[in-house]
Amino acid sequence: MTGLFAYESSDLDWCEDNYRHSEHIVEYFNTMSSLFFFVISPIMLYLLHPYARERNLAVHLVWIMMIFVGLFSAYFHMTLSFMGQMLDELSILWVLGLCYGLWFPRRLFPSFIKDRTTFSRLVMMITVVTTLCSFVKPTANAYLLNCFALHIIYSLGLEMRTCTDPKVLRLCWSAVGLWVLAISCWISDRFGCSFWQKLNFCYLHGFWHILIVMAVAYASTLIAYLDANYEIPYSLPSLQYWPSDNWVLGLPYIVLKGTTKTQKIF
Ligand SMILES: CCCCCCCC/C=C\CCCCCCCC(=O)N[C@@H](CO)[C@H](O)/C=C/CCCCCCCCCCCCC
Numbered sequence: 001m002t003g004l005f006a007y008e009s010s011d012l013d014w015c016e017d018n019y020r021h022s023e024h025i026v027e028y029f030n031t032m033s034s035l036f037f038f039v040i041s042p043i044m045l046y047l048l049h050p051y052a053r054e055r056n057l058a059v060h061l062v063w064i065m066m067i068f069v070g071l072f073s074a075y076f077h078m079t080l081s082f083m084g085q086m087l088d089e090l091s092i093l094w095v096l097g098l099c100y101g102l103w104f105p106r107r108l109f110p111s112f113i114k115d116r117t118t119f120s121r122l123v124m125m126i127t128v129v130t131t132l133c134s135f136v137k138p139t140a141n142a143y144l145l146n147c148f149a150l151h152i153i154y155s156l157g158l159e160m161r162t163c164t165d166p167k168v169l170r171l172c173w174s175a176v177g178l179w180v181l182a183i184s185c186w187i188s189d190r191f192g193c194s195f196w197q198k199l200n201f202c203y204l205h206g207f208w209h210i211l212i213v214m215a216v217a218y219a220s221t222l223i224a225y226l227d228a229n230y231e232i233p234y235s236l237p238s239l240q241y242w243p244s245d246n247w248v249l250g251l252p253y254i255v256l257k258g259t260t261k262t263q264k265i266f
Pocket residue numbers: 069073076088092095096099100103104105142143145146148149152153156175176179208209212215216219220223
């Protein structure tokens with residue numbers, strides 16, 4: 001049992017040199033960059049509060065769980081233990097399950113599913129089964145998790161086909177652009193390590209952490225905005241960026257111009 005927690009008991013080892021900057025932290029920069037999750041998550045929790053209050057307070061679970069993803073990611077890179085790897089990967093799987101249950105567009109549900117509650121229960125069952133299967137071949141988990149991004153982009157493409165709103169299109173392309181940058185760093189760190197070692201620059205996995213959090217902030221806000229238009233149209237959702245609309249990499253959020261009260265009045 002203690003072997004599961006042992007330093008370097010995971011089969012995964014990222015490009016960054018082990019113990020180079022600390023004798024207690026295996027991959028120092030990968031550990032520190034995981035702390036970026038703690039910076040972005042509370043801001044997103046605050047920014048999405050008006051939408052969550054109107055739609056469903058369970059929306060807050062997404063960014064609360066992202067804090068745990070950051071915590072487990074930091075623990076994994078600090079120890080490279082098998083337990084760290086599984087906590088990191090399973091927390092990502094459960095955030096994905098939660099996002100699908102909350103936001104997957106109703107009109108893309110399989111035909112035998114009639115409502116969101118049934119769909120969410122099905123997603124929950126699949127997540128439990130996948131959790132158990134993840135112990136069969138743990139080295140495959142990270143690759144399979146990355147495949148979800150392709151399905152999310154495909155579903156987004158279907159949703160955006162008829163969209164002409166420049167603000168929504170900007171958010172969509174920014175999310176996809178950030179993800180492309182993020183996954184390029186992840187793949188390059190995994191498969192191009194000898195090249196990066198020659199350049200003495202082995203920090204791409206750390207950049208992946210920062211870029212993927214931004215991509216998730218952009219993609220989840222976009223999906224939440226599309227969801228708000230379908231599920232709570234009376235709230236007149238619109239998009240803004242914090243701290244300012246003019247910042248190239250501001251954090252997107254949803255402003256509700258109408259409320260339940262205005263719906264009742266008119
Ligand atoms: C209808 C669904 C809406 C989904 C919205 C987005 C949901 C985001 C869900 C999960 C968050 C992922 C957080 C990533 C944490 C990274 C930690 C990490 O670095 N782990 C590595 C080991 O240290 C591990 O190798 C990484 C594994 C792969 C993770 C794949 C995550 C998929 C993220 C999907 C993002 C979608 C972006 C779409 C852009 C248009």
